Amino acid sequence: MKSIRFGIIGLGLMGREFASACARWLHLPNMEVRPEIIAVCDTNIENAEWFRAICPSVKHVFTSYTDVLSCDDVDAVYCAVPHNLHAKMYCETIRAGKHLLGEKPFGIDLAANEQINAAIAENPHVLVRCSSQFPFTPAMQYICDMLEGGAFGRIIEVESGFLHSSDLNPEKPINWKRILAYNGEYGCMGDLGMHPCHVPFRAGFIPRNVRAVLSNIVTERPDASGRRVPCETWDNATLFCETTDPATGGAFPMTLKMQRIAPGETNTWYFHVRGTEASDRFTTKNINAVEILTYDGSRQNWETVEVGHATAFPSITGGIFEFGFSDAILQMWAGFLYELHHGKPIKKFAGCVTPEEAALSHRLFTAALKSYASATVEPVSSSPKE
Numbered sequence: 001m002k003s004i005r006f007g008i009i010g011l012g013l014m015g016r017e018f019a020s021a022c023a024r025w026l027h028l029p030n031m032e033v034r035p036e037i038i039a040v041c042d043t044n045i046e047n048a049e050w051f052r053a054i055c056p057s058v059k060h061v062f063t064s065y066t067d068v069l070s071c072d073d074v075d076a077v078y079c080a081v082p083h084n085l086h087a088k089m090y091c092e093t094i095r096a097g098k099h100l101l102g103e104k105p106f107g108i109d110l111a112a113n114e115q116i117n118a119a120i121a122e123n124p125h126v127l128v129r130c131s132s133q134f135p136f137t138p139a140m141q142y143i144c145d146m147l148e149g150g151a152f153g154r155i156i157e158v159e160s161g162f163l164h165s166s167d168l169n170p171e172k173p174i175n176w177k178r179i180l181a182y183n184g185e186y187g188c189m190g191d192l193g194m195h196p197c198h199v200p201f202r203a204g205f206i207p208r209n210v211r212a213v214l215s216n217i218v219t220e221r222p223d224a225s226g227r228r229v230p231c232e233t234w235d236n237a238t239l240f241c242e243t244t245d246p247a248t249g250g251a252f253p254m255t256l257k258m259q260r261i262a263p264g265e266t267n268t269w270y271f272h273v274r275g276t277e278a279s280d281r282f283t284t285k286n287i288n289a290v291e292i293l294t295y296d297g298s299r300q301n302w303e304t305v306e307v308g309h310a311t312a313f314p315s316i317t318g319g320i321f322e323f324g325f326s327d328a329i330l331q332m333w334a335g336f337l338y339e340l341h342h343g344k345p346i347k348k349f350a351g352c353v354t355p356e357e358a359a360l361s362h363r364l365f366t367a368a369l370k371s372y373a374s375a376t377v378e379p380v381s382s383s384p385k386e
């Protein structure tokens, strides 16, 4: 089996998820390629030492990311750092000739994202993708197959959202994700926005315009010493968009919702399509099932399809067993490595976010900020040049 030697920059929450996915690679018996973590880097040496202890393939432990990039053994990099570091680290990684899976939002703002895209344009031999794991959920893959096959008929409406409650407690101490300088002006859109955008963008549902409503609900939080400090980032965002189904040419409304303060949710991703021939209800709260409504001209029939573990990349887990967050991460990594090895995704909706899709999300979020500031409907450019 071919091995791709990885360096990880940023060994926090997501860096650890990648280490776990690598350790479980035997779950994917059909893969012809595997990741091997040989270098890790974090400014916090305790995180790096944890990796050294649990990950026997690690040969190099660094505190400066430039050491990862100058390491000849490293073929590819996973970069999971605060948003203010994306442009600098992603550009240097690409220019060092390393393949890159970067975390969203892929640059703290539009200008940062444009810098990353310029580095990609100069280095077309390097595979660069952005992380987003939820579409790899089997129930969602089922809906994606329906989208690809035109099973919904003319699309009437799409709602896609990502809701969690990480900030419901107003006494939770502030961290970098709630500070403008590290998280960026997008706030929750930068943190969460890629999740609801990934499948609609892959389906070709390009927002033509947006009217956004943003809220900052908790405006102060304690810092590590208990002192109350401003918490300036947007907690919740609702984006009302107008878009078109490329398959039929029909226009329809699309609502994208991202909330950090969503009572009753822990980490819920949902996706609803309403169409003239079929509609769906799917939420990760009931992760193994998709509800499908079919309309036969007289009756509206809901059925529940128990999808189970029918993953895009076959797994040793039995088909009837439940799927979870870390399984989605593993599938996403299979998607990245498959594309690196074979030159294209295994199927349309089982590939990581492309730089073009990430760039579209930046144009949407930038227009959303303007829309909310001026209470206007703002156009969203369909290409970077417009």
Ligand SMILES: NC(=O)c1ccc[n+]([C@@H]2O[C@H](COP(=O)([O-])OP(=O)(O)OC[C@H]3O[C@@H](n4cnc5c(N)ncnc54)[C@H](O)[C@@H]3O)[C@@H](O)[C@H]2O)c1
Residues within 6 Å of the ligand: 009, 010, 011, 012, 013, 014, 015, 041, 042, 043, 044, 047, 063, 064, 065, 079, 080, 081, 082, 083, 085, 103, 104, 105, 131, 132, 133, 190, 191
């Ligand atoms: N795909 C997902 O579901 C998902 C979930 C959470 C976060 N994220 C994204 O992942 C990225 C990281 O988020 P996280 O939750 O892992 O954050 P985190 O705070 O848990 O980890 C970030 C790590 O980066 C390290 N770091 C900071 N500056 C550094 C530097 N100069 N050099 C090397 N390391 C440095 C920190 O010490 C920390 O260990 C963000 O872009 C975030 O949006 C994605």
